[in-house]
Amino acid sequence: MRPELQRPRGTQDILPPESGRMEKMRRTAIDTAQAYGYQLVETPVFEQTPVFLRVGESTDIVQHERYSFTDVGGVDLTLRPEGTAAIARAYVENGLYNKPQPVRMCYYGPMFRREKPQALRYRQHTQFGAEIYGSVEPEADAEIILLACSVVEKVGLHSPVVRLNSIGCSECRPRYRESLIAYYEGRRSDLCEDCQIRLQTNPLRLLDCKIDVGIRSLAPDIKDYWCEDCRRHYGRLAELLSEAGREVVRDPYLVRGLDYYTRTVFEIGHPSLGDQTALFGGGRYDGLATTLDGPAATPAVGFGMGIERMLSAADKDFGLDRTLSVYVAHLPGYNTQAFIISEGLRQGQIAAEADLMDRSLKAQLRDASRRSHYVVIVGGQEWAEGSAAVKDLRRNEQKTVPVDELLDYFRRRD
Template sequence: MLVTGPRGTKDILPEASGNWQYIEQVIRDICRLYLYKEIRTPVFEHTELFLRGIGETTDIVEKEMYTFTDRGERSLTLRPENTAAVVRSYLENKLYADTLLNKLFYIGPMFRYDRPQAGRYRQFHQFGVEALGSKGPAIDAEIIMLAVQLLRKLGLDDLTLYLNSVGCPQCRPIYREKLQDFLREKTSHLCSDCQSRFERNPMRVLDCKKEKCTEETQGAPHIVDCLCDECSTHFNHLKSLLTLAEVDFKLNPRLVRGLDYYTKTAFEIQYAPLGAQSAVCGGGRYDGLVAECGGQPTPGIGFAIGIERILLALEKQKLLPVFSNTIDVFVAPMGIDMQGIAFKLLCNLRENGITAEMDFMEKGIKWQMKQANKYSAKFVAIIGEEEAAQDKIMLKNMLTGVQELINIDEVQQKIELDVEA
């Protein structure tokens, strides 16, 4: 019986890996412009990190984490997101001692037990940025600008930025009370998850995507109407900075995000051509997370982008680049006895920066010429007994069809001259 991959996972095959490398390169180029440096954390962490960091009442912790006990009876979890892990690393490695503001980015796999669907897998990949140390709205604006610039650089122009403020521990309890008052008589009409959220985390009811819950929460009070002076000032300043940067945005009072650690700024970027599942980026501020993980109170903000979702968007809009399979030269030995000479030539060419391939299947010259065409080789270096006896090779220009007998040590120079011409 054929062994298959686990449900919700997907192999990245050689013909697709170029697309991933392209996106990752654009990411690295943008992060270099903004001076964000890469951090790589383990794919599993102590489960406690996510219980404390993400929040025990979130769907991720309650339903979606891959948690296991190792041989030392420790509870470990494959990371479902990376912000908590970055904060853990920030504290454990004392990154705060080097600079007041740490600007970090990551690219890597995450794991959630979720229902697989288009662009969503149980092992998925995220690019994210985190800025730790600044409490001002200017860093919020920079983070949002980075996300917008990245998506536009990839060619995704039909973007909508949604913005909200989810308050802070000072003003959120006021909103919580008002929201519960609004929902109290509606709880029996809500889904079972939202009924559970009513007491534990009522704001999450606004994030429910089920049609009935969406209908019942129409007319719910807006948190922006309950913001304290600090949160209100922060939000207004952020909006003014985005306006100065000519970044369009829409206010969405229902935008609360799915993680407990968010404070103040919350945002989401949607790409309309993806349809119902149009969100491609989400993030916000988390000023209490560092303290929750055992550090000194430190403000932070970040976002995450699902790379599979980006790939899906680029594929739908035919925005992925076409990669050339062209090589400079195909080395074709005529017989097993010529293989050693051919291999030495192959190695010399590669050492000097010339892309080259040869026949490893011990086939005839007709098959080898077909392989050369498959690789769109510019030249074929044919090595037969007569050529080898003279320390020469027959070099065929595949574009012009011209064949020339040249010394074997002149192959590199001849190829380079013809390529430059």
């Protein structure tokens, strides 16, 4: 196929049965969120570019990986690279801060990042996420993390170890930042090229560099700089999670790449995906809504979860359960009767299909055995008596059922 007629780089066609697994995943995620009191919010897949720029000036996914275009009239638009900024915008724009707090929301849909693709790193991928607005308390952080863990378990993965950290608040982070810069400044010549730049732009990112691990092992730990509130917040969160039976480990190097976070950050990966790919991640961002012209104090916590990665790590048979399905086969000359019977079953909410290619009975049965549990054979002796043969293909049992009782017969088996 000519290159210009192929799908764009880093995107994918999702065909059955994978599309079915996707759909099951979507339902599982949203149902679980609803059980926690989170309701679905749908926002556009594109926003005005400033919505993202406000939120992440030194964030890679907004700075270098943007899919942007100019609309007629000169409006600058960007395909959303993540869900949090859009939800914050919607929260502010729709005045949800006037609703009873906290406001619990979840979202599900495609995200776009113009990066170099790799396995499980796509230019269009699907994210599920949840956000809770209005509570400054660590209970909110805990609920969000428990929800994410719960979805992971519902997919058949055993409970993940949550990597947790706090990057402090506007009061204590500047002090930490200073001593971090001072520490790295003294070792400047030993740093890799990227870290030389990070030192200027985003010093916290120095901590998750994989090259200069030796240098960072002696770097100051933010934990020693937490203010009283931050210390209490982290301690209570860790306590709540372990009380709830979740395994938590503090990762002093976890800082995350989006720079709207305050205090809590967390991330979990999965062994089957390798260390480079996170299953879900998130944190607290108390200043985000304000940045988007929302009320002064609008606390929020949330996470984003990679659906393709979840499915890759999930049980192979997750989402593959078949519904009861009936194949209505016909003997030569009974095409019409079979066609009508299949429609009658469908109208009665039984998944059914008939042969549409005038195939031999042998071919119909072969096809039926691949896609159905039951086959109805229309025609011949049974038809003359007002009945049809019904065969259970897995048990290899066959019986005669009156035509007008077929629907009841299959309903009883549902």
